[in-house]
Structures are given as structure tokens and as C-alpha cells.
Amino acid sequence: MGKLGKIAFVPLDERPCNYEFPYLLAQGTEIELVRPPIEMMGLKKRPGDTHKLWSWLEEQAADADGAIIALDTLLYGGIIPSRLHSMEHSQVAERLQKLRSLKERNPNLKIFAFQLIMRCPQYSIADEEPDYYADWGREIFRQGYIGHKRELGIASAEDLEELEEIGRRLPSEIMDDYMLRRSVNIDVIQDVLGWVTEGWIDFMIFPQDDSAPFGHTAKDQQRVRAMISELDLELKTYMYPGADEAGCTLLARMINDGKGRIPLVYPRMAAVQGPFVTPLYEDRFFYESLKYQILAAGGLIAASAEEADLVLLVNTPGETMMEADSQEHPFLSYDVYRNIIELVEYGNYTLVHKGKPVAVADVGYANGADRKLVKLLKQKEMLFELAGYAGWNTSSNSLGTVIAQSMLYLHYGRTAQHLDFLSLRYAEDLCYCSVVRMGLNQGEVEAMGFSKFELDGRRGEVSRLVKQQIAEELDKRINGPQGQVEITDCYMPWNRTFEVGLSVRYHSST
Structure with a gap:
């Protein structure tokens, strides 16, 4: 790749794991990692402004050495909107065409991209899925799971009874809507593979979000795997479990590539x-x-x-x-x-x-x-x-x-930034995910009049309680003679307990 200076980065969505982590990792390096203003990125089920995002990328990529792109953001407005949109294949394909202009304007631009294969959760919760998933999510998953096993000749008699029962109960218009969206997303992935073949994309990842060995997602993965093989793209296109870490992965790959x-x-x-x-x-x-x-x-x-x-x-x-x-x-x-x-x-x-x-x-x-x-x-x-x-x-x-x-x-x-990111991991992964969140979900937020899926806003009473509790756990489990972790900001990005937004700073104890 030669020199590395500026990288244009389009995140998968606005949550800290996607929007902040790669940006924080790039601090303390010679890389200038630029990302779209948070206002363009949308909010959970509300899609980002794809028109503005494309304009931003075209402008930034003109003088960049590399681009790390979450295609779901540019095509659908984010990871959740990719599961909710009502676009036809032709509409999405038209947006994808804009990718060509990036390399036409800057032939030396290295493009590393990723795009998800749509997941199919096993539960009836609509928090990140279409609204009907609250009533029919489990049935949609089981229909795909057992249907796949039946195609493979390994479904039991009980499985087939259950499949028949689901067929009687699950409204056909819901299944049609769900499968049409899956079909559009796979057709777009086929388009993307063509762009890899032609050299417009240098390296591609299809992360598998919440994957299972059978079902709608597993069948889609088989189709994509066959496409990759048919086009001889195995060395340029990877498919494996993951999602929210892909921006970090591609940043590391781009830096390793740039440094040979x-x-x-x-x-x-x-x-x-x-x-x-x-x-x-x-x-x-x-x-x-x-x-x-x-x-x-x-x-x-x-x-x-x-x-x-x-x-x-x-x-x-x-x-x-x-x-x-x-x-x-x-x-x-x-x-x-x-x-x-x-x-x-x-x-x-x-x-x-x-x-x-x-x-x-x-x-x-x-x-x-x-x-x-x-x-x-x-x-x-x-x-x-x-x-x-x-x-x-x-x-x-x-x-x-x-x-x-x-x-x-x-x-x-x-570097100081490396120590800050280590500190963030201890504050978030240990203190919040393994300790504080459990208490919130086991009654604390309900006692405050809220639910784990709907709090009192990004910076309400819950976020203040969370900050206090994480600080207490840091004192108990992390802080000591080797260093102290200070929380400088705390908020609830999607107004639920599942993730927390934190800014922290490492302080040496010596």
C-alpha cells in the first residue's frame, strides 16, 4: 500500500462499538481516521442519511489513502435499517454504483469493505427487528431452522409436526415480507462480489451476526459461499462469525498492509x-x-x-x-x-x-x-x-x-491512548457488562419505573446511576498501584441496558 496517512471510515452504526472503537484505536498513531458527523448516522431503527453519507465519503476519499466502509450504512442507513427497509433490489443497486466514483477520482485509494448477511434471531423480540418480530420471531426462526433440516433430510417427525403447525399459524404476508427483504439483501451481496471481481473493492468481509448451523441465515451463507467460490474470490473475500468488531479488524489489516x-x-x-x-x-x-x-x-x-x-x-x-x-x-x-x-x-x-x-x-x-x-x-x-x-x-x-x-x-x-482503550475495556467489559448490567436487569431499572428496553433517555437518571456503579466497581476490581481509571462520560446510546457509552482516562498511580 505504501504510505498511510488518511483513512475515511464509514461505521456500521452510531453505537460506540462501531463509531468509537476504531476511531479510538487510531489515536496515538500517524493515521488520520476521519468519520462522518454523528448526526448523519441515524439512531437505531431510524436510518442514517445515505445521501449525505455518500457525499461525505466522496469528499473525504478524494485525498485519502484508504477507506473502510460498512456497506450496510451506505446502502440502507445502518445495521438495523438493513433488516427493516422496503427497497427493491434495483434501488439498492443504484446506490452501490456510487462506489465506482471513489476510485475513479482517486485510483490509489485502497477500499476495504464489509457487509452483513441478515441474521434471524431465535426469539420473539422486535427491539432490533421488524415490529412483527415481537409476535412471530420465534416462529420465523423455527420455520427456517426446521425447513432447512427437512431439505437436508434430517428433520424428525416432531420437527415436521411443528413446521406444519407454524405454517397454519404464521401469516403469509409476514413471511413474504421477511423473505423478500432477505432476497434483496442477498442479490445486493451478489452485486458487491462483482465489484470485488472488478477491483473496485480490494478486500471484503461478510461477517455473520448471530449465526446458527441451520435456518434462513445458514442457507443464505451457503449461497454466498457458493458465489465466492464460483468467482474465485476466496483470498479476497472472507465470511465468518462477527459484526460489530469488523471496523477494528479492517483498521488493523489496513495498517499492517500499509507497513508491509x-x-x-x-x-x-x-x-x-x-x-x-x-x-x-x-x-x-x-x-x-x-x-x-x-x-x-x-x-x-x-x-x-x-x-x-x-x-x-x-x-x-x-x-x-x-x-x-x-x-x-x-x-x-x-x-x-x-x-x-x-x-x-x-x-x-x-x-x-x-x-x-x-x-x-x-x-x-x-x-x-x-x-x-x-x-x-x-x-x-x-x-x-x-x-x-x-x-x-x-x-x-x-x-x-x-x-x-x-x-x-x-x-x-x-501510548497514552493505548492505556485509555485498555481502561475502557475494563470499565465496560468487566464492570458494566459482567456486574452493573446484571443488577439493572434484575430489578433496578424496574424499581425506577423503566424497563431494560426503554430507559429514561441517553443521559437520564439511569445513566447517572450507571456511572456511579461502574466507578465503584473500578475501585473494587481494577484501580490500584498499577493505575486508576477515571470515567469522564457515561450515557446509554440506544436508551436500553444492553450497551453503555463510556469515555475514560487512565491515570498512572506513580
């Missing part, structure tokens, strides 16, 4: 069965996703710690992945089928005696950090010595985030 470097990462597992666990919300053994996440960020798995540029401590489950809020009740497999004590001791040895960068992928639980692991890291005085840490949302979300941060660490070292 392929970092070698040695993963050290907490459990012998860890590589063979299928994480919650994903469709394959953990180790297969890990390979893709390292590969997509521009690296490769090392054969040994000796040859590696980075050692990645991977806190896998021992057998089956649980949600982070289950830590209140210990499970045998977490205590007996894995060994996080050895993992931490090995990491400390690598840091202290080998002088090699060490990062932590905290993927033992879904939707939050492992409290015990972070406690051990603090006891070994490792928290603020790490090259990266993440333990939020899905396994792949965490993997992509920590791999990106640690690869940037290899280039730029222990």
Missing part, C-alpha cells in the same frame, strides 16, 4: 477442549473463527511462542459457553475443565521473562468479562501491561477487538 507486515500470533488456550467449543450465537468450533479473525486483521497463527510477535491468552470455556451473568452460580466445567491460573502464570512469564507482548481474549463467557480472570490479572500486576484485552458481547466481537488493539500495539507501543 504480517504479525504472527500464538494463541495459548485456557482449556484443552476450548478450541472445540462452539460459542453462543456462532455456528462453528471456536478455533476456526479465531483463525479467520487473525487472518482478517492481516496476521497469521504462529506455530510456537518463540516465533510469534504476540502471545494471545485465550480464556475459552472448558466445555459449554454460558452468559456472563451466570458467574454468580459456578459451573463445574468452568472450574474443572479449564485452568485460568496456568493461563495467567504463562502470560506473566512471557511478559516478564521473555519480554514478548501479551494480549487477553476473554471469551470464557458471552456478553461480558470473566471476573475471576481479571482478578488474577490484577494480582499479577498485568492489567496495564497487556498489548490488548477484550471481553464483550459475542466471542468474535471480543476476538476482533483485542486482535486489532494488540496488532496496533506491535506498531506503536504503550
Whole structure:
């Protein structure tokens, strides 16, 4: 790629994980990462202003070295609007045509893009889906799941009875609407693959959000996989579990590409069965996703710690992945089928005696950090010595985030901005996701007269309570002689408890 200076970045949506994380990772580097004003980005189900977003991108890309683009934002207005729109294929394809002008005006522009394959959640909640999903979501999922198994000849008699019952109850107009949107989205993906073939897009990722081995999404993935193979695009187009981490992943890939470097990462597992666990919300053994996440960020798995540029401590489950809020009740497999004590001791040895960068992928639980692991890291005085840490949302979300941060660490070292991002991870992944949110969902917000899906606004009473509680947990679990974490801002981005918006600052204790 040659020199790296300016990168134009179009995020997947306006939540901090998409809008802020890649921007924060780029701070403290020589990269000028520019992003659209937040006002253009829309809000949850309200689409972003695609006309303004395209104009912004065309202007910024004219003198940029690279562009990292969430196509769902430019085509539909964001990740949620991509599941809600009523556009026909021709309308979306017309928007896609504008991509051509970016390279026509700036032939040296490197374009790395990503686009989601539409998910199909297993539950009847309309928070991020069409309104009818509140009544029919479970049936839509089961219809696809059992229908797929029937096509493969592996549906049981009970499955087929259930499918028949769903067919009698599920309104045909709802199913038609849902399937038409899926069809449009897949047709657009086929268009995008043509753009990769022609060289208008240099590298492409199709992350799989909330994937399952059977169902509507699995069938769409098969179709896309066949298209990729038919066009001989396997080396330029990846498809694997993930979504909200993809902006970080492509930033790391662009920087590694620009510097002509392929970092070698040695993963050290907490459990012998860890590589063979299928994480919650994903469709394959953990180790297969890990390979893709390292590969997509521009690296490769090392054969040994000796040859590696980075050692990645991977806190896998021992057998089956649980949600982070289950830590209140210990499970045998977490205590007996894995060994996080050895993992931490090995990491400390690598840091202290080998002088090699060490990062932590905290993927033992879904939707939050492992409290015990972070406690051990603090006891070994490792928290603020790490090259990266993440333990939020899905396994792949965490993997992509920590791999990106640690690869940037290899280039730029222990900057103030690196320490701030580490601090953010501890405040959010551990203190909020694994501790504070559980209390909110178990009665605290209801006692205040709200629900976990509808609070009192982005900066209401709930956000003030959250800030206070996170600060208390930081004092208890993170702050100490190695450093202190100060919260400078706290808000609730989508007016619900699931995610928090935080700004934090690291302070040295010395």
C-alpha cells in the first residue's frame, strides 16, 4: 500500500462499538481516521442519511489513502435499517454504483469493505427487528431452522409436526415480507462480489451476526459461499462469525498492509477442549473463527511462542459457553475443565521473562468479562501491561477487538491512548457488562419505573446511576498501584441496558 496517512471510515452504526472503537484505536498513531458527523448516522431503527453519507465519503476519499466502509450504512442507513427497509433490489443497486466514483477520482485509494448477511434471531423480540418480530420471531426462526433440516433430510417427525403447525399459524404476508427483504439483501451481496471481481473493492468481509448451523441465515451463507467460490474470490473475500468488531479488524489489516507486515500470533488456550467449543450465537468450533479473525486483521497463527510477535491468552470455556451473568452460580466445567491460573502464570512469564507482548481474549463467557480472570490479572500486576484485552458481547466481537488493539500495539507501543482503550475495556467489559448490567436487569431499572428496553433517555437518571456503579466497581476490581481509571462520560446510546457509552482516562498511580 505504501504510505498511510488518511483513512475515511464509514461505521456500521452510531453505537460506540462501531463509531468509537476504531476511531479510538487510531489515536496515538500517524493515521488520520476521519468519520462522518454523528448526526448523519441515524439512531437505531431510524436510518442514517445515505445521501449525505455518500457525499461525505466522496469528499473525504478524494485525498485519502484508504477507506473502510460498512456497506450496510451506505446502502440502507445502518445495521438495523438493513433488516427493516422496503427497497427493491434495483434501488439498492443504484446506490452501490456510487462506489465506482471513489476510485475513479482517486485510483490509489485502497477500499476495504464489509457487509452483513441478515441474521434471524431465535426469539420473539422486535427491539432490533421488524415490529412483527415481537409476535412471530420465534416462529420465523423455527420455520427456517426446521425447513432447512427437512431439505437436508434430517428433520424428525416432531420437527415436521411443528413446521406444519407454524405454517397454519404464521401469516403469509409476514413471511413474504421477511423473505423478500432477505432476497434483496442477498442479490445486493451478489452485486458487491462483482465489484470485488472488478477491483473496485480490494478486500471484503461478510461477517455473520448471530449465526446458527441451520435456518434462513445458514442457507443464505451457503449461497454466498457458493458465489465466492464460483468467482474465485476466496483470498479476497472472507465470511465468518462477527459484526460489530469488523471496523477494528479492517483498521488493523489496513495498517499492517500499509507497513508491509504480517504479525504472527500464538494463541495459548485456557482449556484443552476450548478450541472445540462452539460459542453462543456462532455456528462453528471456536478455533476456526479465531483463525479467520487473525487472518482478517492481516496476521497469521504462529506455530510456537518463540516465533510469534504476540502471545494471545485465550480464556475459552472448558466445555459449554454460558452468559456472563451466570458467574454468580459456578459451573463445574468452568472450574474443572479449564485452568485460568496456568493461563495467567504463562502470560506473566512471557511478559516478564521473555519480554514478548501479551494480549487477553476473554471469551470464557458471552456478553461480558470473566471476573475471576481479571482478578488474577490484577494480582499479577498485568492489567496495564497487556498489548490488548477484550471481553464483550459475542466471542468474535471480543476476538476482533483485542486482535486489532494488540496488532496496533506491535506498531506503536504503550501510548497514552493505548492505556485509555485498555481502561475502557475494563470499565465496560468487566464492570458494566459482567456486574452493573446484571443488577439493572434484575430489578433496578424496574424499581425506577423503566424497563431494560426503554430507559429514561441517553443521559437520564439511569445513566447517572450507571456511572456511579461502574466507578465503584473500578475501585473494587481494577484501580490500584498499577493505575486508576477515571470515567469522564457515561450515557446509554440506544436508551436500553444492553450497551453503555463510556469515555475514560487512565491515570498512572506513580
